[in-house]
Amino acid sequence: MELTDLATIRTLCEKYDFALSKGFGQNFIVNPGVPPKIVDAAGIDRSFGVLEIGPGIGVLTKEIAKRAGKVVAIEVDKRLPPVLEETLAGFDNVKIILQDVLKADLPALMAEEFAGMPVAVCANLPYYITSPIIMKLLEDRLPVQNITVMVQKEAAERLAAQPGTRESGAVSCAVRYYAEPRVMFTVQAGSFYPAPKVTSAVVRLDIRPTPAVPVPDERAYFALVRAAFGQRRKTAANAIAAGLGLPRPQVAEALAAAGLDARVRPEQLTLADFAALDAALRAVR
Ligand code: SAM
Numbered sequence: 263m264e265l266t267d268l269a270t271i272r273t274l275c276e277k278y279d280f281a282l283s284k285g286f287g288q289n290f291i292v293n294p295g296v297p298p299k300i301v302d303a304a305g306i307d308r309s310f311g312v313l314e315i316g317p318g319i320g321v322l323t324k325e326i327a328k329r330a331g332k333v334v335a336i337e338v339d340k341r342l343p344p345v346l347e348e349t350l351a352g353f354d355n356v357k358i359i360l361q362d363v364l365k366a367d368l369p370a371l372m373a374e375e376f377a378g379m380p381v382a383v384c385a386n387l388p389y390y391i392t393s394p395i396i397m398k399l400l401e402d403r404l405p406v407q408n409i410t411v412m413v414q415k416e417a418a419e420r421l422a423a424q425p426g427t428r429e430s431g432a433v434s435c436a437v438r439y440y441a442e443p444r445v446m447f448t449v450q451a452g453s454f455y456p457a458p459k460v461t462s463a464v465v466r467l468d469i470r471p472t473p474a475v476p477v478p479d480e481r482a483y484f485a486l487v488r489a490a491f492g493q494r495r496k497t498a499a500n501a502i503a504a505g506l507g508l509p510r511p512q513v514a515e516a517l518a519a520a521g522l523d524a525r526v527r528p529e530q531l532t533l534a535d536f537a538a539l540d541a542a543l544r545a546v547r
Contacts, residue, residue, distance in 0.1 A: 274348075316337060400437065435491075
């Protein structure tokens, strides 16, 4: 069964009385060249366990299952497991879990399903929750080698943006702290059914063995990063004062102590700048 054929998708939809849901971000891959390219980008082989998020009708799942040791796919739409049972019938190394990925206990799941295996996350993500999913995967400190995901092209650029540059945001800082990101390739809207309005891109995040900068308290560090980017058009000082509820002069003092200009914008701050500012804020508080 060729899952990238529109005729196959239509037949499955009729048989299982299934219509694609916009609400769940269902845009299925219909370009047969794309799944092998994503799996190539993830660099997985038979030794790997792979966590997939949102298998849909299984077009990427099938390609991963052909090449990895084991696949565990988490899908939120309860109409899909019966379809997947048919489309993945030939594979004995796939497990489907019906759950919202944002509510899943991923560290426990990984320990249970992938003990002793190198692990990668590989997915064509539902675009409406790209950032929450990426943040969860990173903050859960999963024992994974890389996260290789298809997202909206602008989201890929944001994820891979270097902190300190114009394109960066809070999510770029979180990604760089935990991982080394790379945009691998773009995918045109016509490669999906239904075609989304935007171009997509595959981004690979290679998880660092240790975070990019040492910080004494990660929660405080990320609270600072989020506060700084909380009000996009403000200076970092004003946004931090508002976001963390601190007196403006205290923030100004910390900026000066960290060797930063009083009018610096959040997107001009590197991870090391945030670490220095975090340390300076501790000292003046
Ligand atoms: N992997 C398939 C493909 O590439 O053709 C489908 C990708 S589609 C862009 C996103 C998939 O994620 C859909 O199957 C959707 O139902 C699922 N999904 C949406 N929200 C989810 C959530 N919170 N947890 C798990 N899966 C979710």
